[in-house]
Amino acid sequence: MDAYKSSVDFAEATAFLSHACYEQDKMALRATLKNKSILSGLLSRLSSCSSHGRVCVSPVLVAQRRNNSTSPKLKVDFNQSTGVAVMHMQNPPVNSLSLGFLTEFCIAVEKLEMDKSCRGLILTSSQPKVFSAGLDIMDMYGKKLEQYEEFWRAVQEMWLKLYSSNMVTIAAINGSSPAGGCLMSLSCDYRIMADNPRYSIGFNETQFGIVVPVWCKEAMTTIVGHRNTELTLELGLLYNPSDALKIGLVDQLVPEDQVLATATKTMTKWLAIPDHARRITKSMMRKPTIDKIMSIREADMQQYISFISKDSTQKMLGTYLEMLKKKRG
Numbered sequence: 001m002d003a004y005k006s007s008v009d010f011a012e013a014t015a016f017l018s019h020a021c022y023e024q025d026k027m028a029l030r031a032t033l034k035n036k037s038i039l040s041g042l043l044s045r046l047s048s049c050s051s052h053g054r055v056c057v058s059p060v061l062v063a064q065r066r067n068n069s070t071s072p073k074l075k076v077d078f079n080q081s082t083g084v085a086v087m088h089m090q091n092p093p094v095n096s097l098s099l100g101f102l103t104e105f106c107i108a109v110e111k112l113e114m115d116k117s118c119r120g121l122i123l124t125s126s127q128p129k130v131f132s133a134g135l136d137i138m139d140m141y142g143k144k145l146e147q148y149e150e151f152w153r154a155v156q157e158m159w160l161k162l163y164s165s166n167m168v169t170i171a172a173i174n175g176s177s178p179a180g181g182c183l184m185s186l187s188c189d190y191r192i193m194a195d196n197p198r199y200s201i202g203f204n205e206t207q208f209g210i211v212v213p214v215w216c217k218e219a220m221t222t223i224v225g226h227r228n229t230e231l232t233l234e235l236g237l238l239y240n241p242s243d244a245l246k247i248g249l250v251d252q253l254v255p256e257d258q259v260l261a262t263a264t265k266t267m268t269k270w271l272a273i274p275d276h277a278r279r280i281t282k283s284m285m286r287k288p289t290i291d292k293i294m295s296i297r298e299a300d301m302q303q304y305i306s307f308i309s310k311d312s313t314q315k316m317l318g319t320y321l322e323m324l325k326k327k328r329g
């Protein structure tokens with residue numbers, strides 16, 4: 001793995017500054033999300049990093065530094081010579097997409113996006129057998145209205161960041177990926193899944209009484225078509241890898257121990273395409289969906305808050321949580 005732009009000594013010397021920068025970034029992102037002006041505050045804060053004589057560290061250095069922080073939920077390995085970053089999700093036990101995770105994720109993607117030398121992003125999991133268990137149900141259960149709002153804004157932002165990324169994004173799905181985990185991988189350009197029949201991927205929400213947002217339905221329809229989306233979402237279907245491949249929910253299956261290597265090889269092929277042509281084409285394909293979703297973003301927020309805070313929804317989530325916990329006991 002390439003040492004970053006600077007030397008290890010420099011990395012050590014700037015370590016605590018980068019950590020401080022990161023913690024402030026998190027606060028800035030949360031505040032910005034609250035203010036509904038997406039990431040502009042964060043971006044201006046980041047640029048102020050360099051204009052006020054402070055040491056400005058690169059995104060990956062910050063991400064690497066986070067591994068030494070108390071609760072790193074992501075590990076980012078950036079290879080300067082290939083221009084590819086591998087983002088390992090490490091939010092035990094099941095990489096649930098909590099507010100903390102989503103905030104960290106958005107910052108990391110934003111920073112890689114701003115680094116012109118980073119052209120490709122591979123998303124994978126450090127947790128055994130699970131890519132991501134989807135949205136953290138604890139963030140949707142028994143919370144205050146403003147907490148629901150903050151969480152949902154982070155969910156929307158995660159999706160927008162990934163779906164509209166200029167980078168080539170590949171999901172290396174090395175475990176089960178229900179619900180929000182599936183959404184995350186669907187936002188990437190290409191999906192490679194471990195060929196293990198114990199793993200599942202899909203959208204099981206209706207099974208426990210909740211409904212995916214309209215933008216999730218839109219994004220899924222563009223990938224697997226109206227009929228497959230209808231069946232999956234209405235019945236709350238989770239697919240084993242070979243069925244997921246059949247309906248186009250994933251693009252390729254490989255033996256479990258080759259998921260990351262295959263993702264890396266695939267990335268090389270994608271990066272051989274001239275960036276500008278690929279990016280313009282990606283935007284041409286995705287912009288209509290993004291525009292549509294941006295135009296209903298606030299309505300989607302109100303709908304989420306109203307739905308999630310209903311007593312009946314909360315009751316169903318409580319029952320589901322209990323069921324998940326009992327499964328272990």
Ligand SMILES: CCCCC/C=C/C(=O)SCCNC(=O)CCNC(=O)[C@H](O)C(C)(C)COP(=O)(O)OP(=O)(O)OC[C@H]1O[C@@H](n2cnc3c(N)ncnc32)[C@H](O)[C@@H]1OP(=O)(O)O
Pocket residue numbers: 093094096129130132133134135136137138176178179180181204205210211212213304307308321324325326327328
């Ligand atoms: C209203 C709008 C909603 C928007 C759409 C919502 C989207 C979502 O993403 S909702 C979340 C849906 N996700 C799921 O239903 C997945 C539930 N989890 C599982 O099926 C499994 O955990 C697994 C297949 C992902 C992994 O199985 P396994 O390795 O056997 O791990 P355990 O089931 O024993 O789980 C360990 C531990 O983690 C807790 N947990 C699991 N998933 C979640 C989650 N999504 N959020 C929060 N916590 C979760 C589980 O309860 C266990 O907890 P402990 O018993 O306390 O250790």
